[in-house]
Amino acid sequence: MFNMPLIRCSLQKVRCVYQLVAKQSRVSASRLPPVATACFHLNHAIAAKVFVDKENKHAHDVLVQSLKPYQIFRLDTIAQPANVTDATELPALVTTSDLSNATFEEVFDTFNALAHYCIKTNTCISDSRFQHFCEFFCEQTHKLSDEQLLTALRLLSQLPTEATVRELNFMQLWNNLDVECCRRVERWSSDELLLVCDAWYTLNLARVSEYVWEALRKLGRKIRRMQPEQLVQAMFYCNVLRRPVFEMFDFEVNLARFADTMSLQELGVMSMGFFKTQTPIRNPELLDHLFKRLITEIQTVDDITLVSILKVLRYSSKIPQVPQIMELMEVLQTEISRISLMSCLHVALFGVELQCCHDGVLELVLQRFNQDIGNARLKDMERICLAISVFNYRSPTGVEQELCAKILSLLETKIDEIMKYPRCFVACLHYLTLCGHYNEEMITSVLDKRFVDLAYGKNVTIGREIFNLDSFVKINLKDSNYTGNQLTEKKRHSMGKLLTQYIPQRNQKFRLNKTDRILLEIKETLERILRPNTLKHILPHFERPDLVVCYDNKQRHAIPLAADCPVDYSGAILTRDLLLGDSEKVDVDTLAIVIVGWNNVVKDKERFTGLFDMKLKQLRLLGHKPILIYWHEWRTLETPMDRQQFLKRKLANTINL
Structure with missing residues (x-):
């Protein structure tokens, strides 16, 4: 049983922790002394990570271990000052109250x-005994030579780890050194810029530092003149910042020139940068090269490099790349037993955006997950459920049903992760319903107003997955005596306005896409056969409207919708009663003419995607009769007469036309 009281307790815990953190932030902020020369980045510092991402560490190790001339910030070059005989004794100048007579060289040696x-003594620099000296040193940082500046950064990176980047003394030191680095950006060469960027990465402050951003902006002005090592290293720091700094098209052009000279691991670092900055690769030759290199070296590629390249290929591929996707999946089939569970997950997700499924690979991945699902995170469970639901996969061994049942059971043990990533939990439940698995207690938990507020906030548009789950309750569970939470009519009304697309019209201000044009062509053709017909969102949790016809089989003509039928974008699920009102319903069929677009079917398979399959099931559960028109069939009809005859044949299979 899903522990609803535990969810409530966890919600209260979240509120208490939030209040405690907010209070602590105010207290800690008040004790930071002002330093005149510092330019503090408080907002960034709060959000800075104090740990190193596994992917970033692997990418940096690729640069460090390479024999190519990467600009690596080495820590093994720190020398102890010559005048210091015992490093366990506190330097005398640190405790001196008046430092005005000390020369800068003495101050720097004392800092060293x-x-x-x-x-040596494992003492944090935030110790209050060092406050006066650190303030004085910060006021002198503009006197540092380039070599002394690098030495100061090396020393800072070797200090015992602080609790946060905002600790006393430590924050003043890195802020002032950051400002000083920024002042020197324009006179440093590309190699010097990259070396100091690596220093800030070594400090785990690259995302906080203003210098890294400024250095990459300068490097961005000379992309076409950069050497391959500089390209890779610059992209690594873009990956760390998670935002593009320069014109990525120029970057692709230069990268394509040097791709043959780079190792697969270096291409993995580049791929990581493209993906983390949300920049698709637009150069088809570069995409083709990545596919070929990965296929050629698939037996030796490491997991993180494989995942990095798969991510950017998935993000960048379009319909023309489908043959290459299937070729890559074919060679991946023999590697599923070797690679990690995380890599298996990204293999399963590889064709999701294009609905391109390799059943053999997916079967092997699901078997791996079924064996090791106990070690999977909540996010991993959500993603593998996404793959199963999109591909609407039904295994001959039934492994996907067994896996979904295990995931549904294991979700009860993931309370901490659920409270940390509530949207992930909601999405996982939604995907499971598409696979035919659900738990009423879990659904009522996520439809609780407090949980919805936790997941999406009070003033943010609620995700479509909540809309889908609420509609699942109202349609699929209407006969199961479900008594749990549901969205209010007011909430559904606002979601209907925000999450459904506009009903297409000729001469409207919104641009029509291909599916909209087909829908209007069908409506205009149908008006020569059956009138009236209306475009409506029968199922408002699906974006696109369908063409609705109420047909009286006895009188053999279409009848109008009920006068009190809910208005468009109201969020109401249109049952037969709402469409027909008080009309006699015995001999009347409610037809839903549905466009089957290319993204509603799994490519080269005889099955719909899970979401579209759910739409058809829900239409039938409501008593409607869906009539499917495939986009490619309609596009082959050239004349108005061909279209009329086509629609008549479709209608005759369902009604007494």
Whole structure:
């Protein structure tokens, strides 16, 4: 049983933790002393990570271990000051109240000695004893030579780890060094810029530092002149920042020139940068090269490189790349037993955007997940359920049903992850319903107003997955005596306005896409056969409207919709009663003419996607009769007469035309 009281308790815990953190932030902020020369980045510092991503560490190791001339910030070059004989003794100048008579060289040597003292004695630089000296040193950072600046950054990176980047003294030090680095951006060469960027990455402050952003902006002005090593290293820091800094098309052009000279791991670093900055690769030659290199070296590629390249290929591929996707999936089939569970997940997701499924690969991936599902995270469970639901896969061994049942059971043990990633939990439940699995207690938990507020916030548009789950309750569970939570009519009304697409019309201000044009062509053709017909969102949790015809089989003509039929975008599910009103319903069929677009079918398979299959099931559960018109069939009809005859044949199979 899903523990609803535990969810409520966790919600209360989240509120308490939030209040405690907010209070602590105010207290810690008040004790930070002002430093005149510093330019503090408080907002960024709060959000900065204090750990190193596994993917980023792997990518950086690729650069460090390469024999190519990457600009790596080495830590093994730190030397203890010559005048310091015992690093366990605190330097005298640190405790001196008046530092005005000290020369800068003495101040720098004392900072060096203080850093070694902290390293040897495992003392944090945030110790209040060092506050006066650190303030004085920060005021002198503009006097640092380039070599001294690098030494200061090396010392800072060797200090014992602080609890946060906002700790006393530590924040003043890195802020002032950051400002000083920014002042020197324009006079440093490309190699020097990259070396100092690596210093800030080594400090785990690259995303906080203003310098890294400014350095990459300067490098962006000379993309076409950069060497391959500089391209890879610059893209690595873009990956760390997670935002593009320069014109990525120029970057692709230069990268395509050097792709043959790069190792697959270096291409993996590049791929990671493209994906993390949400930049698709637009150069077809570069995409083709990535496919070929990965296929050629598939037996030796490591997991992180494989995942990085799969991510960017998935993000960048379009219909012309489908043959290459299937070729890559074919060679991946023999590697499923070797690669990690995370890599298997990305293999399963590889063709999701294009509805391109390799059943053999998916079967092997599901078997791996079925064996190791106990080690999977909530996010992994959600993603594998997405793959099963999109491909609407039904295994001859039934492994997908067994896996979905296990996931539904294991979700009860993921309370901490659910409270941390509530949207992930909602999406997972939605995908499971598309696979035919659900738990009423879990659904009522996510439809609880407090959980919805936790997941989406009070003033943010609620996700479509919540809309789908509520509609699943109202349609699929209407006969199961479900008594749990549901969305209010007011909430559904607002979601109907925000989450459904406009009903297409000729001469409207919104641009018509191909599906809209087909829908209007069908409506105009149908008006010569059956009138009236209306475009309506029968199922408002699906974006596109369908063509609705109420047909009296006894009188053999169409009848109008009920006068009190809900208005468009109301979020109401249109049952037969709502469409027909008080009309006699015995001999009347409610027809839903549905366009089957290319993204509603699994490519080269005889099955619909899970979401579209659910739409057809729900239409039938409501008593409607769906008539399917495939986009490619309609496009082959050249004349108005051909279209009329085609529609008549479709209608004659369903009604007494």
